[in-house]
Amino acid sequence: MLLKEKLSALIPQEREALKEIKALADKKVDEVKCGQVIGGMRGCKVLVCDTSYLDPYEGIRFRGYTIPEVQKLLPKPGENDEPYPLGLWWLLLTGEIPTKEEVLSLEEEFKKYAYLPQYVIDVLRAMPADSHPMAMFSTAIVAMERESQFRKRYDEGMTKAEMWEPMLEDSIRLLARLPLIAAYIYRRKYKEDVHIPADPNEDWGGNFAHMMGVENPEYKNLMRLYLILHSDHESGNVSAHTGHLVASALSDVYYAISAAMDGLAGPLHGLANQECLKWILNLMDHFGGRTPTKEEIEKYAWDTLNSGRVIPGYGHAVLRKTDPRYTAQREFALKYLPDDPIFKTVSNIYEVVPEVLKQHGKAKNPWPNVDAHSGVLQYYYGVREFDFYTVLFGVSRALGITAQIIWDRALGYPIERPKSVTRQMFKELAENAE
Numbered sequence: 001m002l003l004k005e006k007l008s009a010l011i012p013q014e015r016e017a018l019k020e021i022k023a024l025a026d027k028k029v030d031e032v033k034c035g036q037v038i039g040g041m042r043g044c045k046v047l048v049c050d051t052s053y054l055d056p057y058e059g060i061r062f063r064g065y066t067i068p069e070v071q072k073l074l075p076k077p078g079e080n081d082e083p084y085p086l087g088l089w090w091l092l093l094t095g096e097i098p099t100k101e102e103v104l105s106l107e108e109e110f111k112k113y114a115y116l117p118q119y120v121i122d123v124l125r126a127m128p129a130d131s132h133p134m135a136m137f138s139t140a141i142v143a144m145e146r147e148s149q150f151r152k153r154y155d156e157g158m159t160k161a162e163m164w165e166p167m168l169e170d171s172i173r174l175l176a177r178l179p180l181i182a183a184y185i186y187r188r189k190y191k192e193d194v195h196i197p198a199d200p201n202e203d204w205g206g207n208f209a210h211m212m213g214v215e216n217p218e219y220k221n222l223m224r225l226y227l228i229l230h231s232d233h234e235s236g237n238v239s240a241h242t243g244h245l246v247a248s249a250l251s252d253v254y255y256a257i258s259a260a261m262d263g264l265a266g267p268l269h270g271l272a273n274q275e276c277l278k279w280i281l282n283l284m285d286h287f288g289g290r291t292p293t294k295e296e297i298e299k300y301a302w303d304t305l306n307s308g309r310v311i312p313g314y315g316h317a318v319l320r321k322t323d324p325r326y327t328a329q330r331e332f333a334l335k336y337l338p339d340d341p342i343f344k345t346v347s348n349i350y351e352v353v354p355e356v357l358k359q360h361g362k363a364k365n366p367w368p369n370v371d372a373h374s375g376v377l378q379y380y381y382g383v384r385e386f387d388f389y390t391v392l393f394g395v396s397r398a399l400g401i402t403a404q405i406i407w408d409r410a411l412g413y414p415i416e417r418p419k420s421v422t423r424q425m426f427k428e429l430a431e432n433a434e
Ligand SMILES: CC(=O)SCCNC(=O)CCNC(=O)[C@H](O)C(C)(C)COP(=O)(O)OP(=O)(O)OC[C@H]1O[C@@H](n2cnc3c(N)ncnc32)[C@H](O)[C@@H]1OP(=O)(O)O
Pocket: 042, 267, 268, 269, 270, 272, 305, 309, 310, 311, 312, 313, 314, 315, 316, 317, 318, 362, 363, 364, 365, 369, 370, 371
């Protein structure tokens, strides 16, 4: 496999490079304030992640490349505007923009494992129909743990240096199946349990759209874009950090990704995309289904804040400007659905809500994040079941987290175990500090 050859060549040199950092073990790299600990560890530099970096003002770079650069440089299927999402996985893993041949080799490798075992279908069918799609998604993933090559090799006594290899194998097998699992959940829950087989001629991203039942080529491109945009956001966000933490105990990819999905399912994280579209449609309903005026949006936003709720899709723990993932989706909308009334509402909200949040004076970042824009695009192409949206996010996020934890094992990072103290001890520490 071309990817495995590439990683086999890279890993020894990256292990050497890590030794230079380990030699600096006693150097102080950060100072932690009381408020940071009690405030969700915001800004504490306590994680190392090479797949991507999030600048508060510029947004995400995948291995140093901005979103527009990735859109321009990664190979694309045929005449399509958006790249192969598996090209991004290659980039996250290797740091290099792949050739088309390299991406196609990965597509072929994935196709070997792109089938849904009957026992996974049975597990999904055993769950009550009103189970949230994210609960179904996470359950299906953990159910497949019995197939883990990592656990098998661990039981056989593999060495620490070998661990990245079964981590890579498990990741490929899992990622290959995620669109099938997601599409199965979608069609079981919302499309009368009628399923669409994979198309062997489609790429990983296009196939996902096909199996969901949306044959529009524009939607396939949107899916490719979506799968790239939501993939990786360095390693401190809830889903990626969870994946890293769980995998640090040498739990395999199935456990790590299932747990990561459970974090993504929270309304302050990935589920905000579901919440956000709901908020927008409720806003439009409130004004008789039309595009509300800016004054009406302002009043509605204040009503939300005054009732003690957050405005979903706005704010961020790290970003301090409009999320470039929002901008990329806005550009897609301007090209393909400029006159859509919900998109117009999204645009008007963008002109109003940051000012409202500034006046409200609480949110450190009044600008929109990725979740403020993803729902309207899905809705436009007929995917209108909001509670499914986070599953789309999850399929994409698994690209980033698997890339991160394959490298965790390649570099032999230890089990994560920060120290806690009692609240009383912590108070005394803070009182006695400068
Ligand atoms: C893919 C993603 O995960 S992107 C984020 C998706 N989540 C959302 O869009 C939900 C809405 N946004 C939020 O709740 C927050 O902005 C978060 C969770 C994203 C970030 O949280 P934090 O880093 O704690 O934000 P911040 O430091 O600005 O919070 C300060 C205060 O402003 C509030 N605030 C932040 N964003 C918002 C918002 N959109 N609407 C109303 N209040 C907000 C916080 O709730 C907090 O209030 P509190 O002091 O009463 O607890």
